[in-house]
Amino acid sequence: MKTETNKPLAFRKYPSTTALQCFETAARHLSFTNAAQEMHMTQSAISKQVAQLEEMLKISLFYRTPHRISLTPAGKTYYLEVLEILKHIEVATTSLMSHSDNVEVLKIASHPTFCSRWLLPALSGFSQAHPLINLDIKEQVGPFFTEDQNVDIAFLYGDGIWGGMEAIKLFDEYCVAVCQPEYLHDKNPCTSNVDNCTLLQLSSRPSAWYEYFKQQGISIDGTFIGPRFDTFHACIAAALLGYGIALVPLRLVAPELQSGTLVTAWRYAAKGRGSYYITYPLSLGRSHKVKVILEWVSAYLETSNQHELMLGHVLNSIDIVDSL
Known part of the structure; x- marks a missing residue:
């Protein structure tokens, strides 16, 4: 009944x-x-x-x-x-x-700046190589894995531990302080006195600048005053326009450093608290589309030698602090 x-x-x-x-x-x-x-x-x-x-x-x-x-x-x-x-x-x-019966949809989520500056170049050519897997990429800050999001793969920053998730480490994060070359002309910045510099803020990392200076053994009194942004993309754009100095992951700003449109304000690259991971629900471990994207990303990391050499050149020009 x-x-x-x-x-x-x-x-x-x-x-x-x-x-x-x-x-x-x-x-x-x-x-x-x-x-x-x-x-x-x-x-x-x-x-x-x-x-x-x-x-x-x-x-x-x-x-x-x-x-x-x-x-x-x-x-x-x-x-x-x-x-x-x-x-x-x-x-x-x-x-x-828009999809035929035999086409799979791979739903990907990523932080906006990481998506545009690393993920999209990494996935270049994927659709041509795998025409039966259609990419559905969403840029969002989070949360990523919820019932209404329905995400297969996410590219996350953190410690690699997420409940019910498989996490594969991509690379560590090194943050550098960058600005427009002309910004430094009249500032003569030094880490012992940053009062004459505008330090651009990222809303999700309110203590980033304190940690950056702390890693160098420098104690900064007071509070940092500067524009606050939601994404690294906005911080980088603001730095390019001369708003001030942005503290951003090296990988996301390496092209600008190589071209000279941005320069490092101080010769330090501070290792972040977390790393970047590709993650997916454990239940999708045997999924064909997940296996394909994992293999693609792994191959991209192994063959992107030119990018790694560029990063190495930038890293060799500055000092790296590995611990908090």
Whole structure:
């Protein structure tokens, strides 16, 4: 005997997608006439769909006057929710239609700057070599592995320990203080006196500058004052524009150091507290698409000799502090 909780979906009351589309369009235009033109329907048909939706919900979604309509408070709330629902349907439908039956989708998550400056170059040519694996790459700060995220692979920074996850170390992090060459002309910066320098801040690492100087045995009193940014990408962009000095991972800024568009303000590369890892749920350990991406990244690390030589050249020009 079926209970109330396991009744088929068809027996529950849900509005049709047509009714939701009519409501969303009318709410966006605040006009049944304009909604009818966009939907290629008659005005009366749009009005009828919305009226049936209101009847099913047992609540008014619009205030109606002879010359205009406006959303009720409930209508405004429902509009935002319906808009998200329709977007999800559109994305799911487009994604399904764009892939053949034998194509796998590999969902990847990465921090924004790491994605643009390391991951995308690393994955260059992957789609051509593996046409049956479609990459779906999301840039986000975190969290990465949640039910609503539905991620297969993530590139993370940390200690390599995440519950229920396999983590493979890619490389350590070394941070350098960089700025526009012209920024140093009148500053004459030294680590014992940074008061005349603007130190750019990363929101997620509020103590980074203190740790950078501490590793060198330098005690800095007071607080650092400078613009604060959400990503390394923004810090690097600000440094390029002469905003101040940014403390960023060497690998993410090596091209600018090699070209000379950025220079090191001080000859130190401080080893970070964590390293970069490629991670995936233990349940996906035997997944074909996960195995393929792991092999690709491993091969990229082994063959990117030119990049490693460039990093070596930069590291040889500065002092490295390995411990906190």
